[in-house]
Amino acid sequence: MENQNQTPHKRRVRYKGKYPKKFEEKYKELQPEKYKDTIEHVIQKGNTPAGMHISIMVKEILDFLNIQPGETGFDATLGYGGHTKAMLQCLNGKGHIYATDVDPEESAKTKKRLAEQGFGEELLTVKLQNFCTIDEIAKEVGGFDFILADLGVSSMQIDNPKRGFSFKTDGPLDLRLNQETGISAAQRLDTISREELAGMLCENSDEPYCEELAKAITDEIRRGNHIDTTTKLRQVIEKTLDFLPEKEKKETIKKTCQRTFQALRIDVNHEFEVLYEFMEKLPDALRPGGRVAILTFHSGEDKLVKKALKAGYKEGIYSDYAKDVIRPSAKECTQNPRARSTKMRWAIKAE
Numbered sequence: 001m002e003n004q005n006q007t008p009h010k011r012r013v014r015y016k017g018k019y020p021k022k023f024e025e026k027y028k029e030l031q032p033e034k035y036k037d038t039i040e041h042v043i044q045k046g047n048t049p050a051g052m053h054i055s056i057m058v059k060e061i062l063d064f065l066n067i068q069p070g071e072t073g074f075d076a077t078l079g080y081g082g083h084t085k086a087m088l089q090c091l092n093g094k095g096h097i098y099a100t101d102v103d104p105e106e107s108a109k110t111k112k113r114l115a116e117q118g119f120g121e122e123l124l125t126v127k128l129q130n131f132c133t134i135d136e137i138a139k140e141v142g143g144f145d146f147i148l149a150d151l152g153v154s155s156m157q158i159d160n161p162k163r164g165f166s167f168k169t170d171g172p173l174d175l176r177l178n179q180e181t182g183i184s185a186a187q188r189l190d191t192i193s194r195e196e197l198a199g200m201l202c203e204n205s206d207e208p209y210c211e212e213l214a215k216a217i218t219d220e221i222r223r224g225n226h227i228d229t230t231t232k233l234r235q236v237i238e239k240t241l242d243f244l245p246e247k248e249k250k251e252t253i254k255k256t257c258q259r260t261f262q263a264l265r266i267d268v269n270h271e272f273e274v275l276y277e278f279m280e281k282l283p284d285a286l287r288p289g290g291r292v293a294i295l296t297f298h299s300g301e302d303k304l305v306k307k308a309l310k311a312g313y314k315e316g317i318y319s320d321y322a323k324d325v326i327r328p329s330a331k332e333c334t335q336n337p338r339a340r341s342t343k344m345r346w347a348i349k350a351e
């Protein structure tokens with residue numbers, strides 16, 4: 001028989017703290033030390049835990065660089081420090097790595113994390129500098145035995161809505177690697193001409209709808225509607241491509257968003273200019289017999305790297321270089337979908 005005296009079920013008061021509103025509070029993964037199991041589970045499912053970056057082609061890079069204790073290296077793109085840590089481990093406590101990154105927020109966190117793991121200033125020097133200043137650091141330390149550049153952006157940058165790198169989450173249309181300098185993508189769009197924007201979309205990411213998009217975006221701005229959030233830009237792209245047949249619309253819009261955001265990112269960070277400068281200075285930064293590995297993520301970057309290494313080989317600067325790209329294994333691409341577009345190239349400085 002039912003208990004008549006049973007007190008009526010009372011709704012539990014909603015615990016505010018359990019439902020964080022902010023990105024920083026949202027994921028357990030953002031506190032990796034506290035939630036190790038969650039992190040492993042997320043990685044196993046083929047995702048990148050929030051606030052982390054899974055390093056790509058680590059084995060291939062280490063196999064090629066063949067780092068020996070006592071050597072001096074340069075990591076052009078510190079990021080989360082995964083590659084740096086793997087290279088530091090090869091040094092076995094002897095030698096030094098200099099690392100650059102232009103992102104003040106993430107590089108400070110990485111420096112602290114690596115120091116806590118035993119890689120302090122006696123082994124690792126982190127510089128908040130553009131990698132195109134490689135010549136200054138090389139001069140200071142007498143050249144490098146090994147160099148790594150893992151171009152582009154880290155997962156922490158992509159996943160943080162405040163940085164504006166992703167069309168999937170709403171945020172300011174910023175796209176700067178260093179938000180303390182330069183102008184945001186929104187500011188760039190405010191003054192750009194239709195012709196220049198079409199050229200940027202075409203040159204930086206081979207955008208097939210560059211003309212249509214440049215017209216739609218500049219018309220929108222001319223009407224007084226600033227495109228200052230990731231959502232607003234995505235909506236203009238969606239509207240512009242609304243004429244597409246239903247069956248291909250969704251996928252094409254997604255790819256167009258990716259290409260448009262990439263083109264703007266390359267532009268506001270002057271990515272081709274600094275990569276060109278880096279490739280020009282690279283030969284003098286390497287010691288005789290020194291090795292360099294470079295990971296690229298789109299055809300513009302890869303072409304530039306390939307051309308520079310080939311030219312250096314022909315001039316006798318490099319004794320050997322990668323005639324073909326090396327790609328991550330199918331297994332790595334399944335475990336880390338962000339590896340899918342990666343291409344690795346390498347070169348060895350002549351003795």
Ligand SMILES: C[S@@+](CC[C@H](N)C(=O)[O-])C[C@H]1O[C@@H](n2cnc3c(N)ncnc32)[C@H](O)[C@@H]1O
Nearest residue numbers: 055077079080081082083101102130131150153
């Ligand atoms: C793909 S992530 C590197 C990830 C890193 N290898 C790891 O294992 O965690 C690229 C990093 O390079 C930085 N970066 C991009 N362009 C740069 C430049 N010109 N100079 C210095 N750092 C740059 C970005 O801020 C980002 O942190």
